[in-house]
Amino acid sequence: MRADVVFLTVAMLAVLTIGSMAQFAVAVVAPEAAPDIGVDATYIGVFIAIVYVFAMLSGATTGVFVARYGAIRVCQFTMLTGAAAMSVFALATPVAAIVSAVLLGCAYGPLNPASAHVLAGVSTSQWRPLVFSIKQAGVPLGGLVTGLVVPLLAIRFGWEVGLLAVASVALVVMIMLQPLRHGFDADRKLGRLFASLSVLTPLRLVFEDRTLRRFAITGFAYAGCQVSVGAFYVVYLVAALEMPLVKAGLIFALVQFGAVFGRVFWGVVAARTLSTRTLLVCLGGLSAACLAITAALSPEWPLAIVMVLGFVLGASSFGWVGIFLSEIAGLAPEGKASEATGGVQFVYFSGVVVVPPCFGAIINLTGSYATAFLAIAGLATGAAVYLMQPARFANKVNVEN
Template identity: 30%
Template sequence: MARAGAEGKAQILLVTFFPQCVVSMLSMTPPVMANQIAGSLGLSPQIAGVYVGLVYAGAILSSSFAASLITRLGPLRTSFACVMTGGTGLALLALPHVAASLFATAIIGLSYGPLTPASSHVLARYRSGAGMAFLVSVRQTSVPMGGVLAGLVAPPLVLELGWNAACVAIGGVTVALGVALWSALSIVRNEPPDKPHGHGASLFEPVRFIFRRPGLASLATSSVVYAAMQLVLSSFLVVYLTSAASLDLVLAGALLSASQLAGVAGRIGWGFVADRVTAPRLLLLGIALLMAVAAGLMSLFTAAWPVGAIAAVVILLGATASGWNGVFLAEIIRDVGPAEVGLATSGSLMFTYLGIVLGPSLFGALASAVGFPKAYIVMGAAVLLGGILGAFKRGGHSGNTRANPAGPRTPAGMPRPPGGT
């Protein structure tokens, strides 16, 4: 497709950013209410960890059939359908019964999986223009921004209405917004079904697609440890800072917020850089190296460390462990044909979500066995190995000769920008 104008890119960014931001907010709202929900159901607040695992297990499952949904509905209509089903899931969570909570959690998780493949499929239409990695990276800031919204919206509603009514209110407003925007935006309302991707429709086809292309397989496998490090950062940072560095809870919480804001800045910044280098995979390796260095420095924290030095390390880890996503997804988009973007993104994210599901629990078990410092060293080493694996694009263009209509490619797998710049 020809280079998109600024107005067209802004509209595309809106219709891809909004669904992912809103469903991210929906998925992160129950942990904000964990104490109230758990108390009502007679459970421990630690059930929030099980909730997160179930959400991403649902996302893995729905990622497996996301490409089929995109073909039948179109990517944008798939995204807005996820907004409406996700809002319905959160509203159902208000029913004070464990079985209803499990059902609602499953709906939220299933709504999460197709979003990134669908939005990546839309952004792939602009793959031949400049700034595609930046566009993808800005879109990916929707995930942490959804967390910010959950933190701002849910607590006052819980205090004012109670957690049950808050779930209904947030879920209901989300469904209404999804319906309204679907109806109001012609780009969504009139979207035609997409072209078939030309591959099988089984639940395992996205993974088979990845494994048939060694270059994609290496990149997807590296995302397992990147995603694990990202969730380890958000899950364990506060408890580690309060125990190892003897920080008070308020300061540790502030540094967690700083790490998430650094992740937003990192996604945008790394995307900007990725559009200006000839080897985005080597950029990912550089991000992994910085991530490993930050994890290694984390292992050295003691009460004697200055707060400023601790903050610098935490911000570096946030900018890398939460900032790699856009560069990764842009490289997946570049590496396949337009009709295969949804399938390739679905398959690669099944690896990514696996890291999200397994990473915190494995890290927690390792920290219990050998202590947090050694666990951070192991994580840093794993991330660096993942970066090395993902940097190499074996087999040229992964055996896919149809993938790049944009013209010649550099040896590193990046399309040559017009004019050789």
């Protein structure tokens, strides 16, 4: 792998890590911040929903901004906007929290399309799955760093300091990206107008092509399962298995470690052994199996087995994103990696908005976490079978523009 590819991969890993830290930071400080804001901590669910709605919209329109200003400049914008979101939330009012969620969504949405444009232009088809998987490892890595650092800052100095620390790091990364602009934003078109600034443009690119459409729908299911695990796993361990919160938090940390490991490991596998589509099908099946076993857990299960299960669940249900996005970048028409990624991301972020509330509704209707976990196990299985169906998969897709 060339030195410039390694350097850009590390740079995009830093961008994804900081973007993830900004998102997780609010959830981490929510119990401390909510009383100061004057709301219940459960409103973090509303906050996250606002974030993802605006992430869907901003991500789908990122391609136009990448074409005009360059992908590196867009990445700098995400760092600046993320820092602003943290700073506004620290004002501790309900209005500030809503504005912060909007800003955070506008920061989070462009991360994947912009970074995909950067890396698709320099990585070869052989190394692309590994490169994208390393980059996507920044999401769980950001969660790990936030979980370790922000609570300590919040306890010692106040929750506002924890958020402002994340904002400061985001600004540092924004400045450090500046030297990359000259070499890697050279393809920008300064005179391009915003007439094509529309959510429908990238969605049309995705849904008019059978292969991209199939991947997008699969991503909807996989992303919904992933975020359902992230949102309910600890609550399940505490409420249904009567596990102490500290122990449940430790097992959830293993899920995140599994996610970091999986995103890199599956990238290696896709680069050397299996095709990306085959591996994604296998990961859907493995996720479904882990979710079904999770549904069967009881307080009598040995802790070691629960810990191993959590690690594998993280590696499978969280580990798919990197190779998935690498395949989208490879399938996209020439020069449209950011646009195709934005369109596909809009669809799978929709899964994040739709599936977790359905998961919660199943729990409320049946009184059973096991039923909810079995339901998303079925969803993962169905998506894997759908992706496995014969279709004309090719390395590139020609799209009439």
